[in-house]
Amino acid sequence: MDPHRLPRTAVPSRYDIRLEPDLATLTFRGEQIVTLDVREAVDELVLNAVELVIEAASLENDRGQTIRASVALDEAAERYRLALAGPAAPGPWRLRLAFRGTLNDKLRGFYRSSYKDQSGVTRLLAATQFEATDARRAFPCWDEPAFKAVFAVTLAIDPALTAVSNTRVVAERREGARKVLTFADTITMSTYLVAFVVGELEATEPTPVGRTPVRVWCVPGKRRLAAFGHEIAVASLRFFEEYYGLPYAGDKLDLLAIPDFAAGAMENFGAITFRETALLVDERAASHAELERVADVVAHENAHMWFGDLVTMTWWNGIWLNEAFATFMEILAVDAWKPEWKRWVTFGVSRAAALSVDGLHSTRPIEFPVRAPRDADAMFDVLTYEKGASVLRMLEQFLGPDVFRDGVRDYLRRHAYANADTGDLWAALGTASRQPIPEVMDAWIFTPGYPLVSARLERRELVLGQQRFTYLAEPLPGAAAAGERNQRWQVPVQVRVLAGGRHPVTRLLLAGGETRLPLPERFDAVVVNDGGHGFYRVRYADDLLQLLLARLDGLAPIERFNLVNDAWAVALAGLMRLTDYLELTARFKTERDRNVWSILIASFGLLNRIAEPADRPRLAALVRDRLAPAFTTLGWAPRPGEDELTRQLRADLARALGVLGDDRGVQAEAAQLYAGHLAGRETDPNVLPALIAILAHAGDAARYDEFLKRFKSAATPQEEQRYLYALAGFRQAPLLATTLERTVNGEIRTQDAPFVARALLQSVHARELAWAFVKSHWDVMDRQYPKHGLRRLAEGVTGLTTPELERDVHAFFRERKIEFGGKTLEQYLEQLRIAVALREREGAALSKYLARLV
Numbered sequence: 001m002d003p004h005r006l007p008r009t010a011v012p013s014r015y016d017i018r019l020e021p022d023l024a025t026l027t028f029r030g031e032q033i034v035t036l037d038v039r040e041a042v043d044e045l046v047l048n049a050v051e052l053v054i055e056a057a058s059l060e061n062d063r064g065q066t067i068r069a070s071v072a073l074d075e076a077a078e079r080y081r082l083a084l085a086g087p088a089a090p091g092p093w094r095l096r097l098a099f100r101g102t103l104n105d106k107l108r109g110f111y112r113s114s115y116k117d118q119s120g121v122t123r124l125l126a127a128t129q130f131e132a133t134d135a136r137r138a139f140p141c142w143d144e145p146a147f148k149a150v151f152a153v154t155l156a157i158d159p160a161l162t163a164v165s166n167t168r169v170v171a172e173r174r175e176g177a178r179k180v181l182t183f184a185d186t187i188t189m190s191t192y193l194v195a196f197v198v199g200e201l202e203a204t205e206p207t208p209v210g211r212t213p214v215r216v217w218c219v220p221g222k223r224r225l226a227a228f229g230h231e232i233a234v235a236s237l238r239f240f241e242e243y244y245g246l247p248y249a250g251d252k253l254d255l256l257a258i259p260d261f262a263a264g265a266m267e268n269f270g271a272i273t274f275r276e277t278a279l280l281v282d283e284r285a286a287s288h289a290e291l292e293r294v295a296d297v298v299a300h301e302n303a304h305m306w307f308g309d310l311v312t313m314t315w316w317n318g319i320w321l322n323e324a325f326a327t328f329m330e331i332l333a334v335d336a337w338k339p340e341w342k343r344w345v346t347f348g349v350s351r352a353a354a355l356s357v358d359g360l361h362s363t364r365p366i367e368f369p370v371r372a373p374r375d376a377d378a379m380f381d382v383l384t385y386e387k388g389a390s391v392l393r394m395l396e397q398f399l400g401p402d403v404f405r406d407g408v409r410d411y412l413r414r415h416a417y418a419n420a421d422t423g424d425l426w427a428a429l430g431t432a433s434r435q436p437i438p439e440v441m442d443a444w445i446f447t448p449g450y451p452l453v454s455a456r457l458e459r460r461e462l463v464l465g466q467q468r469f470t471y472l473a474e475p476l477p478g479a480a481a482a483g484e485r486n487q488r489w490q491v492p493v494q495v496r497v498l499a500g501g502r503h504p505v506t507r508l509l510l511a512g513g514e515t516r517l518p519l520p521e522r523f524d525a526v527v528v529n530d531g532g533h534g535f536y537r538v539r540y541a542d543d544l545l546q547l548l549l550a551r552l553d554g555l556a557p558i559e560r561f562n563l564v565n566d567a568w569a570v571a572l573a574g575l576m577r578l579t580d581y582l583e584l585t586a587r588f589k590t591e592r593d594r595n596v597w598s599i600l601i602a603s604f605g606l607l608n609r610i611a612e613p614a615d616r617p618r619l620a621a622l623v624r625d626r627l628a629p630a631f632t633t634l635g636w637a638p639r640p641g642e643d644e645l646t647r648q649l650r651a652d653l654a655r656a657l658g659v660l661g662d663d664r665g666v667q668a669e670a671a672q673l674y675a676g677h678l679a680g681r682e683t684d685p686n687v688l689p690a691l692i693a694i695l696a697h698a699g700d701a702a703r704y705d706e707f708l709k710r711f712k713s714a715a716t717p718q719e720e721q722r723y724l725y726a727l728a729g730f731r732q733a734p735l736l737a738t739t740l741e742r743t744v745n746g747e748i749r750t751q752d753a754p755f756v757a758r759a760l761l762q763s764v765h766a767r768e769l770a771w772a773f774v775k776s777h778w779d780v781m782d783r784q785y786p787k788h789g790l791r792r793l794a795e796g797v798t799g800l801t802t803p804e805l806e807r808d809v810h811a812f813f814r815e816r817k818i819e820f821g822g823k824t825l826e827q828y829l830e831q832l833r834i835a836v837a838l839r840e841r842e843g844a845a846l847s848k849y850l851a852r853l854v
């Protein structure tokens with residue numbers, strides 16, 4: 001029997017839970033009655049619990065029978081065994097439990113969060129975070145997604161506080177010194193979706209969507225930051241009711257900003273929790289990127305109310321069904337809400353992130369076997385979210401949006417209040433489209449990696465081929481390779497031929513090794529992956545590439561984005577000379593799309609990490625050469641009528657010029673503009689975060705102290721983040737050392753500290769110092785940080801791109817026997833190898849190229 005799955009001899013259908021949290025003693029007491037269907041005679045019950053003490057357990061039924069149970073904890077398996085004093089016959093039973101636990105500080109289970117109120121006094125609240133397997137830390141339960149049940153929650157709390165749970169409050173009364181709130185029954189749902197938050201909370205006025213009141217909650221004093229999140233919450237809920245063709249199943253929808261929160265947000269049914277930066281924002285003071293983040297996360301969580309909450313994966317291997325869908329739907333909803341944000345173009349950046357991890361030998365298929373809880377946690381990655389969403393987008397475009405939507409509707413209706421697998425989704429989409437979906441899709445979901453589609457000319461024909469793309473020819477020594485070299489996919493390919501004024505598009509399914517397409521006698525260029533939705537890379541033969549580079553104006557922004565992104569990947573893989581890639585970047589000086597620039601800037605950032613220190617000033621000169629013309633045209637000040645993406649581009653270019661390009665003129669102007677901002681002059685909210693980053697890069701100790709003070713007194717979560725990350729952007733060792741100290745001394749929230757340490761590991765000015773610090777503080781960080789903290793921090797090692805540091809990284813992880821679950825660590829080490837290999841292969845050529853440039 002699988003040691004990680006509970007026996008199905010007894011199945012819960014209802015939990016009546018009463019919890020009494022005490023914020024003064026940081027403990028809670030609980031009592032619960034679980035209604036069980038005993039399926040075969042049993043003399044023991046097995047259920048999940050961690051860090052809970054079960055004080056009493058007994059089983060009773062309507063025939064007046066009571067069976068006492070003695071409890072035994074199996075700590076390693078996160079289970080209790082309840083040994084019954086006598087056998088329980090099949091039929092309905094009620095399990096009574098009394099238990100206690102502590103409100104921990106690890107941001108999981110039932111935990112405490114703290115914040116300073118307006119008079120500077122530290123206050124506490126209690127919140128929950130259960131996904132994947134931490135409901136068992138708050139109440140004993142059958143903590144697997146397929147054990148769906150109704151939850152009836154009662155919270156006995158300090159009368160001065162407020163409590164929110166999944167459903168409306170149906171009764172409130174006093175019991176001695178406690179206020180007792182009873183919440184309505186939930187829908188039939190999984191344990192990981194239960195939530196309660198207790199503290200001093202305030203809410204916006206509810207907005208009705210159909211019969212659902214929607215509210216945003218926060219700690220006192222922050223309600224003025226709730227309007228934007230509230231607006232997208234209402235808009236996206238409306239959008240989803242329409243798209244899914246099913247009304248929201250709950251009786252209310254609350255969105256709560258929690259001061260300490262490990263993830264971005266959590267889709268608890270009817271009581272969605274967020275970290276503050278993902279929900280609260282001052283619309284007038286925020287940059288486009290900060291607003292987009294709030295809109296995305298809110299829409300994503302709302303999408304889960306159907307995908308995930310109403311219909312749930314049977315087991316954690318199917319988590320992609322939840323997350324890929326919510327990510328796909330988030331873009332669809334935000335795109336409908338703000339079409340001018342061009343969200344599907346920006347999505348190219350997310351797709352690129354997935355292509356990058358999925359190009360590793362240490363990647364995994366989207367759907368991957370999960371046994372232990374630790375492996376379930378490792379599933380919440382770019383492959384589940386971004387690759388999953390990309391593949392769904394490709395399928396949606398292939399089937400047509402209406403057909404796809406009809407399939408989704410059918411799937412949701414068929415499996416509402418129950419569980420489903422990937423096969424169920426394919427069946428519904430297959431019925432709607434009358435196409436053999438598994439044949440097309442299974443390789444994308446169940447095998448790792450993706451194809452590199454090659455395009456070359458042969459006489460009057462375009463010849464398309466496919467092979468798996470990997471950056472390295474071989475996996476790292478000792479690492480297992482995922483998948484096979486000769487893998488094939490059914491690749492939905494759209495080819496557009498640019499010929500005079502005509503641009504005919506051909507759709508084909510590239511199934512085998514090679515496909516040929518006749519071309520007209522005269523044509524200007526050929527675009528493979530027309531529209532940019534395909535989850536693959538394209539490698540053009542040089543003659544085809546030159547034709548495209550001469551016709552960049554005939555390409556959509558997402559196509560130019562893919563052109564640069566694929567060229568950069570092919571260069572990293574050693575299939576294109578680095579100097580050829582650098583020449584290619586010179587063709588984009590007049591580029592106006594923010595996403596295209598983001599790839600160019602990211603590639604210069606990586607080169608900066610592998611360049612010899614002596615070459616860095618010359619690389620900075622290259623960055624100025626490529627970026628300055630576009631920035632000069634845009635100027636510092638926004639123009640009337642300019643769209644938000646252009647405003648954000650201005651900020652991105654300024655930041656890259658001031659930091660990577662080390663542009664003294666830009667730094668000086670940034671200092672002036674920032675001084676003007678402090679003096680009350682109006683500053684474009686997009687530019688302000690860039691100014692802060694530039695001034696940190698160029699800054700001294702006085703500037704550091706100023707930014708530290710502003711971090712501590714920030715008026716919005718976004719402002720706090722800007723100054724916090726700026727503390728990692730300075731160049732002087734003594735300043736960086738104090739930032740490192742702050743990642744463990746309590747000055748930075750543990751929800752943020754791992755990310756700050758990660759940024760330091762990736763800074764060429766801080767990385768040696770940071771790596772030494774991380775090594776010597778590993779155990780301290782392990783104790784303090786929330787459970788994904790070290791995994792996120794460790795991603796920073798991909799920035800330690802010297803052969804010496806790489807060796808040391810391997811030695812450290814080997815000696816300490818560090819494991820993050822899944823393939824996380826292997827992926828970091830492979831990414832590090834790719835960068836160091838580029839340095840070894842192309843370092844000398846880069847040096848020579850840069851020397852010629854200046």
Ligand SMILES: [Zn+2]
Binds near residue numbers: 304322
């Ligand atoms: Zn999600």
